[in-house]
Amino acid sequence: MLMVTAELLLLAAVAVFLVYYLFLLPPKYPDNIPTIPFWVALIPFFKDVDQSDIFRQYIDKPLRTHGAVKFFFAAQWNILVHRPSYIAEIFKDEDLYEKSGNQRKIPHSVLAQFLGDNIISSHGHVWKNYQSVIRPGLQRNNFEVDRLASNADKLCMLLGDAQLRRGKGRGVPVQEMLQQYSVANCSEVMLQTKFDALSTDAPINSLQSAVKREIFKPTFMNFPFLDRFPFPSRMRARNTVNTFRAALKEGLIASHDASSPKSSAPWPKEGLGRRMLDAHRYGLWDDKQLLDNLTVAFVAGQENPQLCMISTLYLLAKHPESQAKLHNELMSTGLPISSLAQNTEVLSNLPFLTSVILESLRLFPPIGQLINRRTSRDAFLGNGSIAIPSGTYVGYNCFSTGRDPVAWGPTADEFDPSRWGTDAASIQKQYRLRKSKAEFIAFHGGRRACLGEKFALLQMRVTVCKLVGSFTWGLDPAWDERMTPAGPFFPRNLKVVFEKRDSTSGK
Numbered sequence: 001m002l003m004v005t006a007e008l009l010l011l012a013a014v015a016v017f018l019v020y021y022l023f024l025l026p027p028k029y030p031d032n033i034p035t036i037p038f039w040v041a042l043i044p045f046f047k048d049v050d051q052s053d054i055f056r057q058y059i060d061k062p063l064r065t066h067g068a069v070k071f072f073f074a075a076q077w078n079i080l081v082h083r084p085s086y087i088a089e090i091f092k093d094e095d096l097y098e099k100s101g102n103q104r105k106i107p108h109s110v111l112a113q114f115l116g117d118n119i120i121s122s123h124g125h126v127w128k129n130y131q132s133v134i135r136p137g138l139q140r141n142n143f144e145v146d147r148l149a150s151n152a153d154k155l156c157m158l159l160g161d162a163q164l165r166r167g168k169g170r171g172v173p174v175q176e177m178l179q180q181y182s183v184a185n186c187s188e189v190m191l192q193t194k195f196d197a198l199s200t201d202a203p204i205n206s207l208q209s210a211v212k213r214e215i216f217k218p219t220f221m222n223f224p225f226l227d228r229f230p231f232p233s234r235m236r237a238r239n240t241v242n243t244f245r246a247a248l249k250e251g252l253i254a255s256h257d258a259s260s261p262k263s264s265a266p267w268p269k270e271g272l273g274r275r276m277l278d279a280h281r282y283g284l285w286d287d288k289q290l291l292d293n294l295t296v297a298f299v300a301g302q303e304n305p306q307l308c309m310i311s312t313l314y315l316l317a318k319h320p321e322s323q324a325k326l327h328n329e330l331m332s333t334g335l336p337i338s339s340l341a342q343n344t345e346v347l348s349n350l351p352f353l354t355s356v357i358l359e360s361l362r363l364f365p366p367i368g369q370l371i372n373r374r375t376s377r378d379a380f381l382g383n384g385s386i387a388i389p390s391g392t393y394v395g396y397n398c399f400s401t402g403r404d405p406v407a408w409g410p411t412a413d414e415f416d417p418s419r420w421g422t423d424a425a426s427i428q429k430q431y432r433l434r435k436s437k438a439e440f441i442a443f444h445g446g447r448r449a450c451l452g453e454k455f456a457l458l459q460m461r462v463t464v465c466k467l468v469g470s471f472t473w474g475l476d477p478a479w480d481e482r483m484t485p486a487g488p489f490f491p492r493n494l495k496v497v498f499e500k501r502d503s504t505s506g507k
């Protein structure tokens with residue numbers, strides 16, 4: 001009996017040592033930047049935390065002082081970079097710091113099955129192929145702004161009705177409605193696909209929620225090797241992912257098939273949905289490539305704007321003076337909100353509207369942290385000061401870079417739209433400069449910068465214009481003001497109290 005216990009103890013000790021050695025022991029190189037202890041990544045497992053607290057307590061100081069740290073994430077060690085000049089270096093050398101997404105990093109994972117090999121995570125000639133199809137569809141100049149505006153009207157109606165149901169002074173939970181709205185915009189205007197997402201019982205909404213629930217489980221996000229085992233929850237996740245991908249493809253085909261009732265909408269020929277279907281039909285993409293790129297366009301195209309909307313609502317709720325200033329700016333155009341929201345030219349030139357959106361993206365970049373590049377050979381970051389061995393994963397912390405006091409001054413953590421400038425031309429100049437110096441990296445930069453930026457900014461302008469034209473709003477005093485515990489960084493379960501604006505004030 002005693003022997004068996006001793007053997008078991010020995011085995012357990014060997015197992016612990018192996019786990020430590022294989023996963024938890026930080027790499028020796030680079031040897032001149034600090035290591036964030038591995039257990040910091042695991043805190044949200046054991047405690048209900050606000051990730052801004054974790055960041056401030058354990059990551060902020062070493063990251064800012066040294067510009068980069070060794071950081072444990074997704075069961076491996078990575079280099080997490082903060083300093084703008086380092087990030088600019090990474091953006092410039094896409095072959096050295098090459099994209100290497102989940103399909104290469106954790107190919108057996110549910111996440112890799114979900115998004116596959118796509119335009120965001122691929123590299124080299126595969127990326128060039130995907131980009132040749134996707135870029136023109138995303139960067140056209142004639143997005144259907146009337147459709148965006150009519151969706152924004154429906155959103156305002158949903159929010160107004162929800163407020164009536166909640167009763168005066170009681171906050172409305174906004175996330176679900178913003179999800180429906182951003183799915184509607186992305187599917188209809190980006191992908192020319194009709195899912196009727198703004199009706200609450202549309203199947204796409206429950207599928208979307210199911211996929212998020214199944215995929216983003218902290219245990220499997222932190223230890224993706226567990227996806228190798230056929231746990232019932234992972235089998236369920238794999239089925240949900242397959243159903244979701246199939247539904248996207250089915251919707252895309254039905255909306256473009258002349259014999260389908262869904263094709264009745266006047267979709268433009270050069271739209272992304274049509275281009276993807278043609279790439280498949282003419283043999284440039286196989287089935288999997290169509291599904292992978294369709295899924296990633298759908299996810300990136302609706303999730304990021306959705307998070308940006310939540311954070312913007314939050315910031316404006318905390319700053320009623322900015323809501324008033326925005327309203328004055330909209331009114332100063334002399335146009336009723338209904339036509340202003342469809343006037344891309346006028347909207348793009350409203351300085352305060354642009355500044356508010358940029359300031360929200362600076363403080364709460366929807367992709368707060370991303371580690372999806374891998375050194376293709378030994379690298380020397382910071383003009384040789386940080387030696388990174390070949391094959392190391394490197395990523396950015398946009399949240400921290402956007403708040404860098406060296407770049408943004410002592411008020412870096414504060415919401416101050418005026419920092420962007422006072423007229424459209426100076427704001428544009430400042431925006432370009434900040435991006436080129438990698439001080440503003442919400443859309444990242446270089447050759448691999450976001451292709452949906454133009455659409456995202458247009459959508460945000462229309463949304464804020466309609467919301468400010470319809471309501472004033474504040475935080476629900478009973479809402480627990482906290483950020484998400486892990487993953488994308490935004491106000492958790494935000495609840496807002498809306499008040500309808502006087503209809504004579506512009507709507």
Ligand code: HEM
Binds near residue numbers: 448
């Ligand atoms: C506020 C909204 C958005 C933000 C903050 C955002 C942010 C980003 C970021 C940070 C990247 C770089 C990812 C990386 O380095 O791996 C990226 C890439 C990309 N985004 Fe966005 N995005 C937004 C909206 C959109 C929309 C609406 C679309 C439309 C489908 C889109 C499509 C893409 C694509 C296709 C890429 C890959 C570009 C490439 O590698 O060639 N994004 N986005």
